[in-house]
Amino acid sequence: MEFLVIQSLNGLASASSLFLVASGLSIIFGVTRIVNFAHGSFYMLGAYIAVTIIAAIGGQDALGFWTGILLAALIVALIGALVEVVILRRIYAAPELFQLLATFGVVLMIQDITLAIWGPEDKLGPRAPGFRSFVMIMGSRFPSYELFLIVVGPVVLLALWLLFNRTRWGTLVRAATLDREMVGALGVNQRLLFTSVFMFGSFLAGLGGALQLPREAVTLHMDLAMITEVFVVVVVGGLGSITGAYLAAVLIGLVHAFGIVLFPKSTLVLAFLVMAIVLVVKPYGLLGRKPSGHAARGQAIPEPLLSPADRPTKLLGAAVLAVLILLPPFLGDYGVTFMTELVIFALFAASLHFVMGPGGMHSFGHAAYFGLGAYGAALAVQWLAAPMAVGLLISPLAAGLAGLLFGWFCVRLSGVYLAMLTLAFAQIAWATAFQWVEITGGDNGILGVWPSEWAKPKLVYFYLALALAGAGIMALRHLIFSPFGFALRASRDALLRAEATGLNVQQLQWAGFTIAAVLAGLAGGLFAFFKGSVFPTYLSIPKSVDALLMVLLGGVQTVSGPIAGAFVFAGLEEQLVRITAYWRFVLGLIIVLLVMLFPKGLAGSVLAWRERQSGDRS
Amino acid sequence: MSVVLEVSGLSKSFGGVQAVDGVSFAVSAGELLALIGPNGAGKTTCFNMLNGQLKPDSGEVALAGRRITGLPPRVVARSGVGRTFQITATYGSMSVRENVQTALIAGHHGEWSLMGKATDKHQAEADALLDLVGMRDQAARACGVLAYGDLKRVELAVALANEPRLLLMDEPTAGMAPNERIALMDLAAEIAKSRSIAVLFTEHDMDVVFQHADRVIVLDRGKLIAEGTAPEVRANPQVQAVYLGTGTTYGAAG
Ligand SMILES: Nc1ncnc2c1ncn2[C@@H]1O[C@H](COP(=O)(O)OP(=O)(O)O)[C@@H](O)[C@H]1O
Numbered sequence: 001m002e003f004l005v006i007q008s009l010n011g012l013a014s015a016s017s018l019f020l021v022a023s024g025l026s027i028i029f030g031v032t033r034i035v036n037f038a039h040g041s042f043y044m045l046g047a048y049i050a051v052t053i054i055a056a057i058g059g060q061d062a063l064g065f066w067t068g069i070l071l072a073a074l075i076v077a078l079i080g081a082l083v084e085v086v087i088l089r090r091i092y093a094a095p096e097l098f099q100l101l102a103t104f105g106v107v108l109m110i111q112d113i114t115l116a117i118w119g120p121e122d123k124l125g126p127r128a129p130g131f132r133s134f135v136m137i138m139g140s141r142f143p144s145y146e147l148f149l150i151v152v153g154p155v156v157l158l159a160l161w162l163l164f165n166r167t168r169w170g171t172l173v174r175a176a177t178l179d180r181e182m183v184g185a186l187g188v189n190q191r192l193l194f195t196s197v198f199m200f201g202s203f204l205a206g207l208g209g210a211l212q213l214p215r216e217a218v219t220l221h222m223d224l225a226m227i228t229e230v231f232v233v234v235v236v237g238g239l240g241s242i243t244g245a246y247l248a249a250v251l252i253g254l255v256h257a258f259g260i261v262l263f264p265k266s267t268l269v270l271a272f273l274v275m276a277i278v279l280v281v282k283p284y285g286l287l288g289r290k291p292s293g294h295a296a297r298g299q300a301i302p303e304p305l306l307s308p309a310d311r312p313t314k315l316l317g318a319a320v321l322a323v324l325i326l327l328p329p330f331l332g333d334y335g336v337t338f339m340t341e342l343v344i345f346a347l348f349a350a351s352l353h354f355v356m357g358p359g360g361m362h363s364f365g366h367a368a369y370f371g372l373g374a375y376g377a378a379l380a381v382q383w384l385a386a387p388m389a390v391g392l393l394i395s396p397l398a399a400g401l402a403g404l405l406f407g408w409f410c411v412r413l414s415g416v417y418l419a420m421l422t423l424a425f426a427q428i429a430w431a432t433a434f435q436w437v438e439i440t441g442g443d444n445g446i447l448g449v450w451p452s453e454w455a456k457p458k459l460v461y462f463y464l465a466l467a468l469a470g471a472g473i474m475a476l477r478h479l480i481f482s483p484f485g486f487a488l489r490a491s492r493d494a495l496l497r498a499e500a501t502g503l504n505v506q507q508l509q510w511a512g513f514t515i516a517a518v519l520a521g522l523a524g525g526l527f528a529f530f531k532g533s534v535f536p537t538y539l540s541i542p543k544s545v546d547a548l549l550m551v552l553l554g555g556v557q558t559v560s561g562p563i564a565g566a567f568v569f570a571g572l573e574e575q576l577v578r579i580t581a582y583w584r585f586v587l588g589l590i591i592v593l594l595v596m597l598f599p600k601g602l603a604g605s606v607l608a609w610r611e612r613q614s615g616d617r618s
Numbered sequence: 619m620s621v622v623l624e625v626s627g628l629s630k631s632f633g634g635v636q637a638v639d640g641v642s643f644a645v646s647a648g649e650l651l652a653l654i655g656p657n658g659a660g661k662t663t664c665f666n667m668l669n670g671q672l673k674p675d676s677g678e679v680a681l682a683g684r685r686i687t688g689l690p691p692r693v694v695a696r697s698g699v700g701r702t703f704q705i706t707a708t709y710g711s712m713s714v715r716e717n718v719q720t721a722l723i724a725g726h727h728g729e730w731s732l733m734g735k736a737t738d739k740h741q742a743e744a745d746a747l748l749d750l751v752g753m754r755d756q757a758a759r760a761c762g763v764l765a766y767g768d769l770k771r772v773e774l775a776v777a778l779a780n781e782p783r784l785l786l787m788d789e790p791t792a793g794m795a796p797n798e799r800i801a802l803m804d805l806a807a808e809i810a811k812s813r814s815i816a817v818l819f820t821e822h823d824m825d826v827v828f829q830h831a832d833r834v835i836v837l838d839r840g841k842l843i844a845e846g847t848a849p850e851v852r853a854n855p856q857v858q859a860v861y862l863g864t865g866t867t868y869g870a871a872g
């Protein structure tokens with residue numbers, strides 16, 4: 001009984017910050033239709049800035065402390081406004097995936113800025129004056145600050161309700177959430193409204209971060225850890241519903257509080273199970289509604305005609321292949337290694353392209369399948385002493401099974417909901433690799449995953465990778481133009497039409513999702529033997545974003561685009577890491593600029609340009 | 619003539635709005651039945667319940683005597699129902715011929731085939747359908763660049779691809795020039811007669827209705843208020859009240 005009460009209180013306390021950040025994300029999404037990936041970064045900034053301000057104004061007394069917390073949240077609000085005015089305002093019309101990607105660029109930039117200002121060490125904040133004592137609850141000592149936090153959640157919920165129902169600004173925000181055009185017609189300054197909404201959401205995130213100070217250390221990992229949980233909360237609660245966000249935050253908070261005691265190794269897996277159960281019963285969350293109209297379809301940009309490669313493209317492809325086959329013997333080890341990585345990335349990118357392009361499913365967690373493929377091979381080598389051939393067989397199998405499981409849930413959603421869900425699944429896979437130390441070695445990974453004797457020479461391994469990746473890419477290309485590929489594309493182009501001709505859209509998409517996972521898994525297996533080791537980073541968000549960048553650089557709308565994108569990206573990253581320690585910042589900046597300048601991807605823009613040149617192809 | 623579609627007591631409400639209220643009617647093979655009524659009368663909602671896109675609150679839908687109420691659209695489609703949409707829906711990343719081929723692949727249960735090229739499948743059948751709707755010469759064009767009237771023809775070919783017993787056409791001629799409308803409906807009528815397809819269509823253009831419909835049913839605020847031949851319906855005072863009394867004129871588009 002005592003255990004139940006104390007853990008429930010713990011759960012409620014951690015729900016408050018989660019709710020603050022999640023409600024901010026929800027409010028911003030409601031009005032701007034942007035899922036702000038950087039919301040976790042605002043949360044992190046809130047905590048860091050609060051540490052600095054409180055130290056500066058000497059926050060030992062209550063006044064200094066609470067002023068510091070509030071100031072920190074306000075500064076984060078200003079940073080939010082800056083981000084909105086400089087970046088987001090320019091991409092409101094871009095496809096949602098690009099928006100998500102751009103805000104991830106902001107995540108990368110803020111990570112490096114934070115690192116530059118505050119350094120890599122964790123920071124400890126002061127305890128809250130007036131809340132340093134303990135309260136006796138059923139015979140155990142319970143920190144009074146936790147009780148304070150428990151109260152914050154419902155108070156903020158109430159305050160938000162009053163704000164949205166009792167003030168003019170709140171009414172406008174609600175109106176804009178329902179119908180953006182209408183607000184424009186009312187003569188409201190839409191730009192100001194958007195900026196203020198973004199500021200307000202950022203304020204909530206900053207406040208959530210600052211309030212965490214007395215509870216836990218401030219680290220550079222807070223951003224992604226938080227945004228993952230927030231995505232889970234928002235998906236569970238229903239995007240756009242603030243009360244739903246609170247309910248879900250409490251639910252997830254409780255799951256964590258009990259999970260950490262009962263199954264310390266599997267807290268995220270538990271959160272996954274909760275999310276899975278909710279989604280099976282209510283696909284759009286506890287209080288969410290099925291999106292209709294605009295939100296349901298995203299900003300539909302008319303798809304250009306997808307045709308098999310024309311002669312010049314085919315010739316170019318043949319030339320590239322010839323170079324890939326003939327050149328490596330004349331390269332040194334470094335060159336061969338680089339080319340091997342290129343080839344593996346190309347398969348990884350092609351598999352993501354398959355699910356995003358023809359499949360029409362915007363996966364933000366494709367690294368899960370790459371990483372699970374790598375871990376499948378590594379675990380087989382480590383625990384079953386399997387030879388490379390068996391490992392390379394297990395890779396696509398393991399990833400395919402995960403794709404089958406995760407895909408079942410994902411194909412029930414679409415658009416940003418699907419993107420957030422894929423990301424959450426990837427984080428769960430990542431957390432499993434990270435937390436399950438006995439099996440996976442945790443952060444230390446699994447070492448000694450070497451190829452069989454015959455494939456050990458770098459050149460031989462390159463040709464093996466080229467053969468398998470090449471076969472994988474050719475298989476995907478073939479599928480795109482097969483009857484199955486057409487049916488998949490039909491489901492993407494016009495869902496209702498596809499259903500009305502007898503196609504089972506969900507099953508087709510499920511199959512497409514799984515096929516992409518299988519091939520990403522093969523790429524992961526090749527990568528594991530190539531590196532000789534696997535680490536949780538293989539399944540991490542940045543790895544998923546790598547793949548997204550490759551595809552978007554190349555353009556989703558072309559079949560050969562992702563291969564070109566993979567080549568460009570691998571080269572770019574290689575150089576960046578070498579040139580600067582702050583490569584994340586530069587990469588983030590490049591992402592943001594790319595999205596702002598080429599909303600169709602490089603190849604897409606070239607294609608559009610070519611089409612403009614030649615006019616209507618008839 | 620055998621009854622193909624039989625609808626009884628069909629109802630659906632959205633929140634407080636009773637969009638369709640106890641509607642019953644039947645369509646026979648080779649018959650063209652027009653469903654008319656002012657904007658918001660519930661015509662599209664009715665269609666969506668017939669092809670399974672919406673689940674009715676109550677009522678039954680039977681296709682050739684078999685109950686299909688509440689079945690998902692793909693199952694309804696497989697049992698012989700083709701439809702066109704009020705807002706045309708075609709596959710934008712495919713050419714005209716590929717649109718029809720994809721529908722044919724679905725109609726032949728071939729969508730799970732991983733072998734071969736989709737563009738090699740059912741070529742002759744696709745061309746025959748395109749000939750039928752007069753789109754053969756534009757077969758290679760992307761659907762995204764077609765004129766609206768041509769898009770409607772492609773949709774008709776797609777809807778006919780799985781040899782339906784029942785064809786549902788929601789405002790097939792909306793957005794077309796008057797002479798185009800007559801031509802498209804002439805075509806639809808001819809196909810329906812020669813293949814004994816039952817056709818249910820909604821239409822705002824009364825000229826089109828009077829020229830092509832064998833029978834007309836009138837919907838107003840979810841309720842069926844009249845049924846009969848075109849002249850009968852035109853003479854019906856209640857129908858006149860709905861169309862004239864509310865200030866809506868014949869042929870008002872929406
Ligand atoms: N998805 C929906 N949600 C809520 N109300 C709807 C929905 N679809 C239709 N309606 C309402 O039902 C009524 C009938 O609409 P509809 O069937 O589209 O009429 P029609 O096609 O005859 O113009 C209208 O009042 C409309 O506003």
Ligand SMILES: [Mg+2]
Binds near residue numbers: 662663
């Ligand atoms: Mg309608």
